Amino acid sequence: MSRKERIIALKKARDATILAHNYQLPEIQELADVVGDSYELAREARNTHSSVIVFCGVLFMAETAKILNPEKKVLIPVRDATCPLADQLTPAMIRDAKKRHPGAAVVLYINSTAACKAHADVICTSANAVTVVKALPEQEVIVGPDANLAAYIQGKVPDKKIIAIPPGGHCYVHDCFSQKDLEAARARGGTIISHPECRPEVQRGSDIVASTGGMIRVVREHESVGAWNIFTEKEMGYRLKTLYPDHTFNVKDDAICKDMKKTTLANLLASLEKEQFEVVIPPDIMQKARGAIERMLVIGR
Numbered sequence: 248m249s250r251k252e253r254i255i256a257l258k259k260a261r262d263a264t265i266l267a268h269n270y271q272l273p274e275i276q277e278l279a280d281v282v283g284d285s286y287e288l289a290r291e292a293r294n295t296h297s298s299v300i301v302f303c304g305v306l307f308m309a310e311t312a313k314i315l316n317p318e319k320k321v322l323i324p325v326r327d328a329t330c331p332l333a334d335q336l337t338p339a340m341i342r343d344a345k346k347r348h349p350g351a352a353v354v355l356y357i358n359s360t361a362a363c364k365a366h367a368d369v370i371c372t373s374a375n376a377v378t379v380v381k382a383l384p385e386q387e388v389i390v391g392p393d394a395n396l397a398a399y400i401q402g403k404v405p406d407k408k409i410i411a412i413p414p415g416g417h418c419y420v421h422d423c424f425s426q427k428d429l430e431a432a433r434a435r436g437g438t439i440i441s442h443p444e445c446r447p448e449v450q451r452g453s454d455i456v457a458s459t460g461g462m463i464r465v466v467r468e469h470e471s472v473g474a475w476n477i478f479t480e481k482e483m484g485y486r487l488k489t490l491y492p493d494h495t496f497n498v499k500d501d502a503i504c505k506d507m508k509k510t511t512l513a514n515l516l517a518s519l520e521k522e523q524f525e526v527v528i529p530p531d532i533m534q535k536a537r538g539a540i541e542r543m544l545v546i547g548r
């Protein structure tokens with residue numbers, strides 16, 4: 248049996264569901280039961296009936312799946328596949344910001360650790376961040392850990408004060424897009440769609456700003472076949488091409504999330520064979536973080 252066939256057989260034997268993020272390698276996306284952005288996968292994790300979830304992504308995503316499914320076994324094929332953006336925020340930074348802004352709500356991007364989520368009032372994704380912030384009664388909102396996303400929210404919700412923590416928090420994959428990329432895309436032609444994690448000036452120079460799930464919706468709703476410049480992680484081009492083969496998608500070849508690429512067929516197979524690596528979260532963190540995620544699932548539709 249090939250590695251791929253063994254994964255499919257083991258998936259059935261273990262009663263497992265494989266969830267994969269849009270930035271995973273093509274061979275992983277092909278084998279997954281569901282491919283999506285953080286929000287879609289969080290919802291899917293809550294609805295799945297399998298006893299095991301194998302999360303092909305980075306640790307905060309697998310933690311989110313575990314928090315929403317405490318009774319299920321959640322596995323991540325690579326223990327050290329983490330998100331460098333999430334790792335820029337600590338619980339101490341949140342406590343400090345709360346002290347400085349006692350009346351503010353804390354809205355954390357889903358790209359944060361479970362330990363940080365336990366200190367949040369509500370979680371958001373890039374797709375629903377604006378909806379979530381608008382729905383809160385507080386006028387001051389602490390947002391972390393992505394300062395570019397915080398600036399995006401501030402632009403859409405000007406009547407509230409957005410406080411970004413840490414001040415320069417960013418994702419190195421999205422922060423690498425620049426004026427030069429905008430100029431090259433304009434010269435090439437086609438619509439420019441950037442992710443809210445890109446720098447504010449790159450967002451302003453784009454035609455559309457959208458989460459990865461939003462990018463799929465935009466292309467789906469476009470009436471004619473088109474050319475698109477996709478300003479997010481490179482593999483999103485593969486995902487879009489799979490869904491819309493007649494369209495053209497230009498990506499930046501070095502916009503690569505190294506941690507997303509750590510998951511391979513070999514370690515996915517090992518994960519199913521040995522039931523490794525199980526995501527374990529202390530119960531108190533689990534309970535508090537769950538409240539913040541559930542609130543997002545209610546108000547962030």
Ligand code: SF4
Pocket residue numbers: 270305329330331332333358418419420421480504505506507
């Ligand atoms: S692309 Fe950026 S935000 Fe997403 S997992 Fe990688 S480092 Fe984190």
